[in-house]
Amino acid sequence: MTVTIDQSDVDELIPTDHVSLSEPPAGKEATIEYLLDLLVDAGRVDDRDAALTALLAREEETTTGVGKGIGIPHAKTDAVSRPSVAFVRSEDGVDFGSMDGEPATLLFMILVPESGAEDHLSILSSLSRALMHDEVREDLHAAEDAEAVRDTLKEAVA
Template sequence: MNNPYRKILQPRNIILDLRATDKPGVIAELVDHLVSTGDILPGKRDEVLEAVLNREKRMSTGLQHGVAVPHGKTDAVSDLTAALGRSRQGVDFACMDGRPARIFVLILSPQTMAGPHVEFLAEISRLLTRAEVREGLLAAESAEEILRLFDQAAVR
């Protein structure tokens, strides 16, 4: 099976231990990381942060089982881009089940992109509904281990 996240989610964009302790902080840390890796166009950090926070104000992207998938559309990225972060302590992200989120996948795409954005969001959400994937992700010791876990889960 072709795993779409493999092109989008790179090892360099996985943060094993987020330091932020609140929702805006988690989003800012993930955005700042994408700025540092060059995935967000120079000088566009605040524009991206505003786009994601505005989307979050309309409706929380906190799902269930400790997962949140903040996302936004912005021309500060040239293609579909993602960052994954993991929080050991958990962060209140207004999840549907009221539990703190520990796994975060930030998804950004250009304003004009629809299909690939939705497909990636659906695939990541589908994988993270599975307890064994979430547990493996939380126990993983490297970015490469997380991507291998996604590879294995995607073929099942």
Template sequence: MLEDDIDRLFPQAHISLTEPPAEKEAAVEFLLDLIADNGRVTDREAALNALREREKEATTGVGMGIGIPHAKTSAVEEPSVAFARSDAGIDFDAMDDKPAHLLFMILVPAEGGEEHLQILSALSRALMHEDVRETLLAAEDPETVQNTVREAVN
């Protein structure tokens, strides 16, 4: 579960405070590369295809300035979460038509259905709180982002 192993699931290497590309597809690839560059993706193209397929089913722009692209794929062997923040905001086709500033990516192994839902729901619940979103928007280092998520999901 998310609370139990935030360091494994969401290591600081998966956190970027650099402005991601302004276009949704490029931002998704930017997040994917945070996980891939940490050796967690066995097939980047397969992972990207899984993310694209999921995006076709329904938007991952959840509103309140949040985008959570996610997928189950055999291209990852362990659940992983990545984070990036966009000052400019990225159009994630959110239901409230607001751009996404906080971007989280969740990738779980193809057989990790239950874990995928647990991670997604814990993160979504945490991000409902304005103070959590504000702290993430203001965070000056990956440690602050990681600790904020750790506290918020507990």
């Protein structure tokens, strides 16, 4: 059985203060720190250094560039007390080493507590499935504000 997230989960996982429509830094590690700081500023991260270490360790294992212009850096860490997602988009794209060689222009960060393996998998799989649809990616690129990003995600996981 596949566990999925639903519309009500989106509000909890990615409130509008977890969304940035500003251009992120060009490098992968700098972009990861940029996304992490959205969650730090929102009060979702208890230990920034530990979270960053977990994220970078995950990047060392295998790329989080999934193709189609999508990057999803993610980690399980006790540096967070509840599952959280951050989002930024990039006009220029950031090299996340994806299989198709395309830079990531839609970037999501997923952080879940160490004990949240099921949450981690359900968020990652729901998000990945939604982002395979051209229309969802186009709507995220066209979104004019954080509410539009969240509304697109809510509709996509419904």
